Amino acid sequence: MTAAISLHAFAPLRSLLPGGLDAIVIGTSAGGIEALGVLLPALPATLKAAVLVVIHLPRDRPSLLIEIFTKRCALRVEEAEDKKPIEPGVIYFAPPDYHLLVDREEGRPVLALSSDELVQYSRPSIDVLFESAADVYGERLMGMVLTGANQDGAEGLAAVRAAGGIAAVQRPSDAQAAMMPGAALARVPDADYVLTLAEMAGLLAGLQ
Amino acid sequence: MDAQVEVQEAHGPEKDFDIEIQLLLQAVYLKYHSDFRGYAGASLKRRMRAAMAHFGVRTLTQLQDRVLHEADTYPALMNFLTVQVSEMFRDPSYFRALRETVVPILRTYPSLKIWVAGCSTGEEAYSMAILLQEEGLLERSMIYATDINPQALHTAEAGVYDAERLTGFTANHRLSGGRSSLSDYYTAAYGRAVFDKQLKQHLVFSDHSLATDHVFAEMQLVSCRNVLIYFNRPLQDRAIGLFRDSLVRRGFLGIGAKESLRFSQHAGDFEELVREDRIYQMRGVP
Known part of the structure; x- marks a missing residue:
């Protein structure tokens, strides 16, 4: 029902962001592939923001994410590589068994990987991505926490919010696994958006 | 000249943290001759936040004071500056x-x-x-x-x-x-x-x-x-x-x-x- 969502409903987002977003960070776990399958294809080819995604997957299986989403998205889809400058309009997935962070090298935002300890039983961890992205992008960042069955992402979303960025959470009743968005909302009760996936897709489709 | 001590625009506590990390690494280098100044920033920051919690300090400046004046602080801090995650036959x-x-x-x-x-x-x-x-x-x-x-x-x-x-x-x-x-x-x-x-x-x-x-x-x-x-x-x-x-x-x-x-x-x-x-x-x- 994406088409039924009027962009006017999201006017606050645009007014918050003269000049737009530099990056969108998305975190999800159980049910995440399906949820990303709704959101990522909705991103317009003209998007100026970079999109960084952490999804918890078993570490020992080869990841087919890049293949799956390349076919379905208007934007380029890549696995994140250490020290690579972050380009606008590219979707980056954290590689399995590594944390993905945003760092700065010579003043430019770059991707960074680490094999530090698990955070919230997870590597990659959503908190690690969100906190580092908040540090680099500040208010020019949107963090989105989707379906999932642990609490990773709650602290990260709080960091995004504290740095002036936008916090969006999938409505727990709409999520395949409500725990992750529930934990995020408990930590960030005044999140900017609490939306169904379809509404989130509408929000993303309206971005430039 | 020294790009590593390039100071970024200071606005807000996050930027203060960046300054404090650089000062701490400089102090470690001058006192203990271990050089962490070329370590990638984002994951180091995360580990330094964990170190602050471990040592019970409010700021990295307080931690720097202890690194300089208490002999047992640096060896303990080393475990936060370096990463000890390893396994046999990894990959x-x-x-x-x-x-x-x-x-x-x-x-x-x-x-x-x-x-x-x-x-x-x-x-x-x-x-x-x-x-x-x-x-x-x-x-x-x-x-x-x-x-x-x-x-x-x-x-x-x-x-x-x-x-x-x-x-x-x-x-x-x-x-x-x-x-x-x-x-x-x-x-x-x-x-x-x-x-x-x-x-x-x-x-x-x-x-x-x-x-x-x-x-x-x-x-x-x-x-x-x-x-x-x-x-x-x-x-x-x-x-x-x-x-x-x-x-x-x-x-x-x-x-x-x-x-x-x-x-x-x-x-x-x-x-x-x-x-x-x-x-x-x-x-x-x-």
Whole structure:
């Protein structure tokens, strides 16, 4: 029902962001592939923001994410590589068994990987991505926490919010696994958006 | 001139934190001569926040005060500055590729020197020793395993690991093409596994910094995995330059599964040997 969502409903987002977003960070776990399958294809080819995604997957299986989403998205889809400058309009997935962070090298935002300890039983961890992205992008960042069955992402979303960025959470009743968005909302009760996936897709489709 | 102390626009507590990290690393360098100033910022920041919680300080400036004035603070801080996450035969396909592609050439040398750089608590060094033993090469090999963290080196030297980790190690070893049983190489008792003295005769653990120290021997193989991701580009280049200068003509370099020489100024000195396992070979002198 994406088409039924009027962009006017999201006017606050645009007014918050003269000049737009530099990056969108998305975190999800159980049910995440399906949820990303709704959101990522909705991103317009003209998007100026970079999109960084952490999804918890078993570490020992080869990841087919890049293949799956390349076919379905208007934007380029890549696995994140250490020290690579972050380009606008590219979707980056954290590689399995590594944390993905945003760092700065010579003043430019770059991707960074680490094999530090698990955070919230997870590597990659959503908190690690969100906190580092908040540090680099500040208010020019949107963090989105989707379906999932642990609490990773709650602290990260709080960091995004504290740095002036936008916090969006999938409505727990709409999520395949409500725990992750529930934990995020408990930590960030005044999140900017609490939306169904379809509404989130509408929000993303309206971005430039 | 010194890009590492480039001060960014100061607005807000986050930027203060950036300043405080640089000051702390400078203090550590001046007092203890360990140079972390070329470490990649984002993951270091995260570890420094964890250190603040551990030491019960409100700011890194307070931690800096303790580093300078309390003798036991720096050794404890070292465990936050460095990363001690390791396992035996991590990324089994890397070890399989070493067996299949590198070992046949190593066989042609009468004696072998191998450098495991950034060995942390030793898991990778023991993995290398076991692999060489299985391939019949350990007797003629010396493995130099280096790190900057003395406590990690101490653990590595002891070669004692929690028995609960053995299941994972054993699975990795099998996937790496292991020809023997991992249990041939350790004795398990009281929840711990003690690795063989016979392996240790071919292992030398020592303190070496990729940031400040130099080449110390001529190697046939350098293995340095998941270390370069913690370095900024200039420090990565220094480390890769050291590896190049350590290697014999047509020597081998293995790096982490998600690391690359592509962005290095020394990339041209190496050719990709096994692309997906990040094994490189030095080009011959033209």
